[in-house]
Amino acid sequence: xxxxxxxxxxxxxxxxxxxxxxxxxxxxxxxxxxxxxxxxxxxxxxxxxxxxxxxxxxxxxxxxxxxxxxxxxxxxxxxxxxxxxxxxxxxxxxxxxxxxxxxxxxxxxxxxxxxxxxxxxxxxxxxxxxxxxxxxxxxxxxxxxxxxxxxxxxxxxxxxxxxxxxxxxxxxxxxxxxxxxxxxxxxxxxxxxxxxxxxxxxxxxxxxxxxxxxxxxxxxxxxxxxxxxxxxx
Amino acid sequence: xxxxxxxxxxxxxxxxxxxxxxxxxxxxxxxxxxxxxxxxxxxxxxxxxxxxxxxxxxxxxxxxxxxxxxxxxxxxxxxxxxxxxxxxxxxxxxxxxxxxxxxxxxxxxxxxxxxxxxxxxxxxxxxxxxxxxxxxxxxxxxxxxxxxxxxxxxxxxxxxxxxxxxxxxxxxxxxxxxxxxxxxxxxxxxxxxxxxxxxxxxxxxxxxxxxxxxxxxxxxxxxxxxxxxxxxx
Amino acid sequence: xxxxxxxxxxxxxxxxxxxxxxxxxxxxxxxxxxxxxxxxxxxxxxxxxxxxxxxxxxxxxxxxxxxxxxxxxxxxxxxxxxxxxxxxxxxxxxxxxxxxxxxxxxxxxxxxxxxxxxxxxxxxxxxxxxxxxxxxxxxxxxxxxxxxxxxxxxxxxxxxxxxxxxxxxxxxxxxxxxxxxxxxxxxxxxxxxxxxxxxxxxxxxxxxxxxxxxxxxxxxxxxxxxxxxxxxxxxxxxxxxxxxxxxxxxxxxxxxxxxxxxxxxxxxxxxxxxxxxxx
Numbered sequence: 001x002x003x004x005x006x007x008x009x010x011x012x013x014x015x016x017x018x019x020x021x022x023x024x025x026x027x028x029x030x031x032x033x034x035x036x037x038x039x040x041x042x043x044x045x046x047x048x049x050x051x052x053x054x055x056x057x058x059x060x061x062x063x064x065x066x067x068x069x070x071x072x073x074x075x076x077x078x079x080x081x082x083x084x085x086x087x088x089x090x091x092x093x094x095x096x097x098x099x100x101x102x103x104x105x106x107x108x109x110x111x112x113x114x115x116x117x118x119x120x121x122x123x124x125x126x127x128x129x130x131x132x133x134x135x136x137x138x139x140x141x142x143x144x145x146x147x148x149x150x151x152x153x154x155x156x157x158x159x160x161x162x163x164x165x166x167x168x169x170x171x172x173x174x175x176x177x178x179x180x181x182x183x184x185x186x187x188x189x190x191x192x193x194x195x196x197x198x199x200x201x202x203x204x205x206x207x208x209x210x211x212x213x214x215x216x217x218x219x220x221x222x223x224x225x226x227x228x229x230x231x232x233x
Numbered sequence: 234x235x236x237x238x239x240x241x242x243x244x245x246x247x248x249x250x251x252x253x254x255x256x257x258x259x260x261x262x263x264x265x266x267x268x269x270x271x272x273x274x275x276x277x278x279x280x281x282x283x284x285x286x287x288x289x290x291x292x293x294x295x296x297x298x299x300x301x302x303x304x305x306x307x308x309x310x311x312x313x314x315x316x317x318x319x320x321x322x323x324x325x326x327x328x329x330x331x332x333x334x335x336x337x338x339x340x341x342x343x344x345x346x347x348x349x350x351x352x353x354x355x356x357x358x359x360x361x362x363x364x365x366x367x368x369x370x371x372x373x374x375x376x377x378x379x380x381x382x383x384x385x386x387x388x389x390x391x392x393x394x395x396x397x398x399x400x401x402x403x404x405x406x407x408x409x410x411x412x413x414x415x416x417x418x419x420x421x422x423x424x425x426x427x428x429x430x431x432x433x434x435x436x437x438x439x440x441x442x443x444x445x446x447x448x449x450x451x452x453x454x455x456x457x458x459x460x461x462x463x464x465x466x
Numbered sequence: 467x468x469x470x471x472x473x474x475x476x477x478x479x480x481x482x483x484x485x486x487x488x489x490x491x492x493x494x495x496x497x498x499x500x501x502x503x504x505x506x507x508x509x510x511x512x513x514x515x516x517x518x519x520x521x522x523x524x525x526x527x528x529x530x531x532x533x534x535x536x537x538x539x540x541x542x543x544x545x546x547x548x549x550x551x552x553x554x555x556x557x558x559x560x561x562x563x564x565x566x567x568x569x570x571x572x573x574x575x576x577x578x579x580x581x582x583x584x585x586x587x588x589x590x591x592x593x594x595x596x597x598x599x600x601x602x603x604x605x606x607x608x609x610x611x612x613x614x615x616x617x618x619x620x621x622x623x624x625x626x627x628x629x630x631x632x633x634x635x636x637x638x639x640x641x642x643x644x645x646x647x648x649x650x651x652x653x654x655x656x657x658x659x660x661x662x663x664x665x666x667x668x669x670x671x672x673x674x675x676x677x678x679x680x681x682x683x684x685x686x687x688x689x690x691x692x693x694x695x696x697x698x699x700x701x702x703x704x705x706x707x708x709x710x711x712x713x714x715x716x717x718x719x720x721x722x723x724x725x726x727x728x729x730x731x732x733x734x735x736x737x738x739x740x741x742x743x744x745x
Contacts, residue, residue: 083534083689091691093535094489094520122318129315131285134304135331143327147318175489175520178503193636194498195643195661225318 007202017179022206025183028096028170029163032103033111037156040108044115044155045141048123059116065109071168077102078172094175099183102169107159114155119144150225157218161211235261235296235383235413237282242291244281244437252277252437254291259442261383261413263429264405266445268418270460273434275417276312279387282415283309295383305332308376312387312417314368321363321371322347322356328375342378350374350404366397370404377408384408386416390423402427421461425449433457487516488696491528491536493607494634496679497521499654499723504716509703515696523634524607531555531682534689538697539682542652543607547680556682558698560705563713563724564678567611568656569669570639571597571648579648579668586619588669596627598647600638603630607677612650615674639665652677657718678727681705704728 081093122144167185174181191200243253252274267275280286284300293300329339350370431448433441440454531539577595582588602609635655642649643663686694705728713726
């Protein structure tokens with residue numbers, strides 16, 4: 001019970017540090033989701049529509065990458081962005097930008113695979129019409145994305161949820177710097193390591209509330225799509 | 234673009250000859266019905282003529298051009314209507330989008346097609362809520378909306394109750410006044426009423442090509458005679 | 467287009483920072499003690515230079531500095547620090563401060579560590595009793611120190627009583643608290659640790675348990691982009707009487723935690739934890 005009161009107290013106090021941390025979490029994860037979605041959604045749809053050698057292998061690889069531990073992604077991005085690494089001159093390490101990059105890479109395969117799963121059945125259904133009308137490829141891709149938009153939204157939200165909840169990637173590329181690259185998950189990790197378990201749990205509760213809202217949004221959107229789904233004929 | 238020419242066209246899939254070889258030269262006029270028992274190849278013939286299936290051997294041409302290159306000049310009504318997850322209006326509009334028609338011109342054409350198919354009052358309904366008969370008419374409207382030179386209708390009456398069937402017949406007869414139609418059908422009585430010409434198929438072979446009145450009064454092949462007598466083939 | 471520029475702004479906006487900032491690679495134990503939150507603002511107020519502390523295990527901190535991802539390094543393992551300089555990655559190593567390690571264990575003290583007179587004796591009693599001992603096992607300064615102590619005591623630690631967890635001080639303390647085990651902790655982390663349960667300090671104060679800290683600048687010859695000038699200002703300040711005084715003033719639970727030792731002639735009149743056997 002104490003955890004709940006601590007959590008509520010935290011939020012209501014409007015503690016500046018906490019607000020900064022929450023704001024950064026949202027900014028990093030939202031940006032990563034937007035960028036990943038921008039590329040992963042058309043890619044997922046294209047994979048359903050276009051036929052080319054190696055298509056199936058690409059799908060398998062993408063699915064495999066979904067299971068990548070965030071810390072591995074973080075490490076890979078760290079090696080890329082380190083001053084001793086190929087992109088070192090950009091000086092991006094230990095900044096929020098680096099965190100956005102890491103999370104984008106992390107959730108890209110998730111959004112890609114889930115989008116593909118969402119649009120694939122539609123493509124199968126629509127293909128006879130596409131062929132009858134000789135629909136151009138870009139229009140086919142846009143059509144299945146739009147018609148599957150509710151399931152695609154769910155894919156986007158899944159990516160966002162994953163980004164918001166991960167700690168392994170952002171802690172390595174961000175450095176958990178106080179006031180600069182500290183987010184909710186890394187703060188929870190930090191407070192846990194300091195033995196401040198109550199505070200860590202309270203923060204976890206805040207994170208949970210956000211995650212719950214995201215899930216609620218997911219379900220609402222999915223249900224909105226139902227009116228177009230049930231076919232009577 | 235209504236001169237259909239098949240030269241030794243046949244379809245072999247998985248080593249199995251499914252259709253042909255067929256040689257045919259036809260300037261379509263009015264309603265040409267393809268008749269025959271189930272599995273005779275009527276629908277396959279239609280798909281072959283439209284170019285959505287390529288001949289394994291031989292050629293299929295419309296006014297000298299291969300069929301798969303001028304699909305845009307024809308309207309094709311699929312046997313199983315494809316329902317895009319949108320309104321009826323958007324479903325029909327999609328055909329115009331596929332043909333790259335400018336947005337400004339589309340609304341009028343869609344309205345006209347809706348009217349011809351007697352679906353104006355359902356324009357804004359989600360297509361998924363349409364009854365079987367209404368879906369067929371939407372399918373037809375979608376084939377019509379692009380002002381095709383020829384209409385290919387694949388079993389437009391399948392599964393329709395008498396009222397819906399009568400409505401469909403009226404619409405098709407009306408359309409046939411301005412656009413030649415190639416129609417796959419199974420009902421003898423209705424075909425007799427509607428068709429100008431009959432192409433009769435059994436076992437993937439074209440057995441007869443005759444004016445409707447000649448076919449029904451004086452069929453030449455054994456198969457046709459038995460079929461007209463209602464015997465199973 | 468508007469959407470894209472908004473996206474770009476979102477991505478690349480940094481929180482408002484002072485005009486100059488440097489990155490200091492340091493260790494979690496130092497960070498977790500709260501020293502930096504106390505000390506660095508004073509430095510920033512005086513010089514306008516913001517210090518971004520990346521706190522990781524000693525091994526990782528050194529690696530980060532080696533890669534040039536930091537401008538300065540502050541760790542507490544002399545051998546590693548000397549190697550860092552000898553290999554050309556760092557310059558101008560300075561003493562900054564020291565604190566000490568303590569042996570923590572359950573209040574019930576089944577191995578009877580509390581009556582030991584030396585560190586070696588304490589470790590021997592734990593080994594003899596085969597009592598559960600948690601080791602960080604993460605190649606950190608603390609862990610390396612711990613290994614050196616076992617070696618000095620000539621005790622083999624292969625046995626199920628010795629648990630290497632490969633994690634930080636906080637995680638080790640959490641586990642020790644949960645399993646009533648013994649472990650060696652730096653005083654700073656212990657004093658500010660919030661989950662002590664049945665644990666308490668059972669042995670402390672011997673010179674073997676001393677823990678000195680060193681500050682090294684990243685060598686600009688290897689990493690020209692490093693802001694050596696600003697890093698040097700930090701080193702100068704920390705070792706100046708002002709900085710050293712601030713270090714001595716830092717309190718955790720009303721107790722002084724670190725003893726400044728940059729000035730050899732520094733007369734530590736202030737009570738320094740490692741100079742006492744009682745706390």
